[in-house]
Structures are given as C-alpha cells and as structure tokens.
Amino acid sequence: MGEAKTFKSHIDALIIGAGPSGLMAAYWMARCGIKARIIDKRGTKVFTGQADGLRSRTLELFDSMGIQHRILHEGHIAVEVNFWVPGKNGTLIRQGTHTPAKVNESPYHSTLLNQGRIERFILDSIRQHSKLEVERGIIAESLEYDENLEDDPTAYPITVQLRTLDGDEVKLTGSPGNGDGSTTVHNGLDRSNLLVDDWDDLIQRSRSHQAKVEIVKAKYLIGCDGAHSWTRKQLNIPLEGSSTDHIWGVMDIIPITDFPDIRRISTVTNVSGTMLVIPRERHLVRLYVPVHVVDTATGGQFDRSTITLDMIRKRVQNILSPYSFEFRICDWWTAYRVAQRIAPTFSKGSRIFLAGDAVHTHSPKVGLGMNISMQDGFNIGWKIGLVAAGTAHPSILETYNPERHRLAEMLLEFDRHWSKSFTDDKLHAVGTSEKTKSMIQVVEMFEDFADGLKVFYGASLLVWKNDGEDGPAVARRLIPGERFPPAKLRNQAEGRTEWTTRLLESDGRFHVVLLAGDVRVEAQRRRIERLSCFLAGQDSCLTRYASIPGRFHSPILLVTIHSAPWREAEFFQFPDVLRPLDPVMGWDYSRIWCDDVCIWDRECDGQTYAKWAADRTRGAVVVVRPDQYIGWVGELEDADALTRYFDGVLLKK
Structure with a gap:
C-alpha cells in the first residue's frame, strides 16, 4: 500500500459507528441540514443476524419518520407469549399464554424483523432528506478534545484523525458461517435470501479503498461504536458491572419441527434448561438456548471457539424433546456471555456524547437493546441537530445524560430479573408452575418501560413538570416528560x-x-x-x-x-x-x-x-x-x- 494522503476538513458533527443508534442520530443531521459525517469500520451494513425486536415506542417513532409502513410490510407481529413446562412421563405442556395488559395503548405492537432491514429503512430515510452517506471502511485513530473551546459556538474543539482501511482490513458484516465445518447447513447470505436493496449494498463491498488519512475538526462528536467502543476508551469512561457465568447460543434458522408453537413467541423449560423461541420474517425463527456454564470460581474464561453450531442444535433438540427438531438453513448464529454493564456518564463535557451499546450492554433476550440504543441516538440527534443549526440553546444538550442514563439503568434492572428466570435451576423442576409465574411477574413489572409507554424523563429546560405524577387538570394524561399518547x-x-x-x-x-x-x-x-x-x-x-x-x-x-x-x-x-x-x-x-x-x-x-x-x-x-x-x-x-x-x-x- 502506497503512502496515504492527508486531508483536512471542518464539520458540525461526526458520528462514529453506523449501527442503529448512529443511524438514528444521522437521521436528525439529515433533517436539520447539518454538515455531518458518519463513519463505520465495517465494509457493509448488517445483512443478517444481530438484533431483531421492535417495541411499540420505537415503532411510533418510525411512524413519525415515515418508515413504519415498511416495517409493517416485512415484519412479523408477535405479542402473546406462550410458556411450556414439563408434563408427565417426559412430555411438554403449554401451561399458559400471556398477553400484555396494555397492548392496545399504542397503534403498533411488538414486531420482529432483523436489524439489517431496519438499518436499510433508516438509511433510505436519510437519503430522502440529504446527501449524507455512511462512509464505510474508515476508522478513527486519534481523538483530541479542547474543553477550553466548549463555550464558543463557532469553535471546533474536537480533532479526530481518520484512516481509510484497505481492502484486506475492511471487516464485512452479516456473513454467517456454520462454525463447525459442516457442509450440510447453508447460510442465508445469497441472492435468494437478500432483498434487492440490500443486495446492491453487498456487491458494492468489492470497491477498492484508496489509502487516506484525514484530520477532521468537529463541533460535536457522537460515539455509537458498540460495546468495545473506541470512542469511550479514548475518553477514559469505563463500563461498570459484571458478567454472568452462563454462555448462550443464538441462531436464526428455518426450522423443521413438530413443536406446535414454533411460530409463536415461547419459552420452553425442562430439566435440560430453558430456551426462548422468537418467530421472524421469511420463515425464520430465532432460538436462544443455554449451551455452557463458565466456572467463575476457578477464574474460567469464555472461549467462543469452543461453541459450535452443532452444539447449539443438540441443546435445542434436548430441550424440545419429545418434539423433533432439525434445520437445513441457518442465516446467522453466535454465542455470547451475558454482561450487564453501564457507563457512569454518557457524555464528555458539552460536545462529546456516547449512545447505544457504547454505554450499556446486557442480554439480548429482553428484546430491548436495539430499541433503547436507537432512542439514545434519536434523543441526542435532534438536540445536536438544532444546536448545530443555530436554532436551539446549547444548554439543551445537558438534558441528554439524565434522560437516557436513567433508562439504561432500568434496562439493566429488567435484564437482571429476566435473565435470572431463564437460569435459576430451582425453577426447572418437573411440574412446577413457579417458572411461568416468575416470568409473567417480570414482564408485568417492566411493561410500561419495556414498550416505551413511560420514559420517566425528569424536570429540565425541555420538561416543565407539574405538581404530582399527572398532567395539569385540563389534561391529566398529557404528562410532561412522557410520550404524547398516540390517537x-x-x-x-x-x-x-x-x-x-x-x-x-x-x-x-x-x-x-x-x-x-x-x-x-x-x-x-x-x-x-x-x-x-x-x-x-x-x-x-x-x-x-x-x-x-x-x-x-x-x-x-x-x-x-x-x-x-x-x-x-x-x-x-x-x-x-x-x-x-x-x-x-x-x-x-x-x-x-x-x-x-x-x-x-x-x-x-x-x-x-x-x-x-x-x-x-x-x-x-x-x-x-x-x-x-x-x-x-x-x-x-x-x-x-x-x-x-x-x-x-x-x-x-
């Protein structure tokens, strides 16, 4: 590779990371006409796997963006949860079905659709309103922040050095593999399983990258670069929390099974453990299943390479027994260790902000991570958009941390309760109903939060609270700090x-x-x-x-x-x-x-x-x-x- 050329530029906002939170922030840059850039080290957008659950509040925001009709067209609506427990003589029985009590308080219901399609819709909305494009195959190599310039609205206190990766360095995303050398299972990344708009993005990955180093001066920076956030590390902001000792496997497959509720959200419990069934678009089903326990007493470490697709398959077969289970198509799979962590702050000074997995991580089983992350980006995005446009007071940016940090804390609290109900061995006994009761209690306890019916934003420049928990007497259910209830x-x-x-x-x-x-x-x-x-x-x-x-x-x-x-x-x-x-x-x-x-x-x-x-x-x-x-x-x-x-x-x- 030849010597890289160095360029310099000045922009209003730089977004690092083009996942869901970064794209939502970029949406606001597009709507407000801000001179912004969004970079991502990956060579392509996500195509398969990753997050897949959309809650009511997120769908309401998508409607306000004009993309909800696309979600309805492609997604799989799933609201009821079925609970399966051991019966007599080694059988499984459907113990009950739970429907959220407030399911009709929103025009939109929980919908399952893979993250790749959701990113596609947001990208298309960004293009509709601006020329802002995700710049892929680019990494940030250094970050400097001059806090002495914070109060000058014309200043560019942030300096970031960017480097364009060459073809060998660019990481492609959404390319699943079997992980076990199997040739009998086909992954989903081919033209038959990708829609036309995503296929066009996939073939563009072959474009060569010219080596380039660039110095960017920015007024604002939003780090949306995931759980291993480079941006957060440069700011010396830690992630605080812990990991559990349970290793989970997850796979998106087209099942071949006689299990009656394979196309309904279900939990299945027997002496082998508890698994979660999530029906999806295009005949896909996502399965979460425990595959391994790390011995924390001996300082055991999680070696991802020891988990194979075949191991996950066998665990599902054991838990679903006596029902049969097999598959020939696997779109995506992975293994993870549940980690519940949160950053003590989501910002540095008044110009740098962090969002999404960069500041909070948890189990994906709660189906909330992408929602909370996107709403992080949505929250800070419009605020920076209006401030950078010279329309709003910079002081409104101070509301981001208190509004979103509290929600992230609630997310981790929800995850602690929900994950425990999957891993508590005391609840695996044959014939017990305590497992189901425990899960329903958790769902009901966090229902308002999980579906976004309440966000609990406190008093601030942007939220003028009334006395008490209700709104004023003239409109008691229109509560400052909460969503405007759809009608x-x-x-x-x-x-x-x-x-x-x-x-x-x-x-x-x-x-x-x-x-x-x-x-x-x-x-x-x-x-x-x-x-x-x-x-x-x-x-x-x-x-x-x-x-x-x-x-x-x-x-x-x-x-x-x-x-x-x-x-x-x-x-x-x-x-x-x-x-x-x-x-x-x-x-x-x-x-x-x-x-x-x-x-x-x-x-x-x-x-x-x-x-x-x-x-x-x-x-x-x-x-x-x-x-x-x-x-x-x-x-x-x-x-x-x-x-x-x-x-x-x-x-x-």
Missing part, C-alpha cells in the same frame, strides 16, 4: 384520518398542539381568538426564534385539534394563524383536526380527549418536542408561560 384523528378539511405519530412528523420542529375544545361554544371561541391574536403577533413564539436554515422559517409548528363533530365546524371559521395561507400553495389544510367518530375507520373513535383526560370544552395547549415527548402543558390563557418555555430552549432571531 387517531380526522382532518377537518379533508375527512381523512391520521395517527398523531405521523401527523406530528419528526422533522426537527417543536409542535404546539392547540386542543381547541368545543368550538361551538361562544365562550370557547373567544378564548381561541384571544390566543390566536397573541400567536399572530410580531413577537409571538411562532415568529421570534431562529429558523432551521434551509429547512423551516420557524422551529415551531402549530396544530389544532378540536372536539366538536366535524359537521358542526368549518375550516374557514378558525382564525387565520391556525390555517396559514401560502400565496402559491394556498391554505395549509393539514393544520386543523377534530376528535370525531369516523364510521369507516374504527380506530378513529372520537375518544381522543377522553384518552388524554382533556377537558372537552376548554381544551389545553401542549408543547410536543421534536422527539414526540411532551415538554409543557397549560391553559389557553398561559401564553406567557408558553413563551418562557421556548425562550429557555430556542435562540431568538
């Missing part, structure tokens, strides 16, 4: 229906949601008119703040939802500021919605105000952050408080 509404002008997750698009803007109440009531119309006069003023919150350059004139979008039947209200009766007019495109009909029954859409049931515990006559005003979490709730008369909220978040023109 399906009817457009006043068009009659079409839409989920709020899509209506409040994740495009970088805050949403001021005016719950206008019953517009048939004269006193309520006067309240709306007074608020509208304020919002139409020269120095209102809709006009006083810096734009998102090249994207939106205002970082705030006003949306109205009233409670009157749509036939008893008219689009043009609402004040002008609620239905702005563009001289070329005409009126914006997407701004006014009603909470009314739609006879041809059962999900649009006219019960939204009731679900939000909002006063159906008087309404309320709600600030929804760019990530669809509630920032502030107040009365229509609280315009001054509304302005004070935004004054603490956004920069004035």
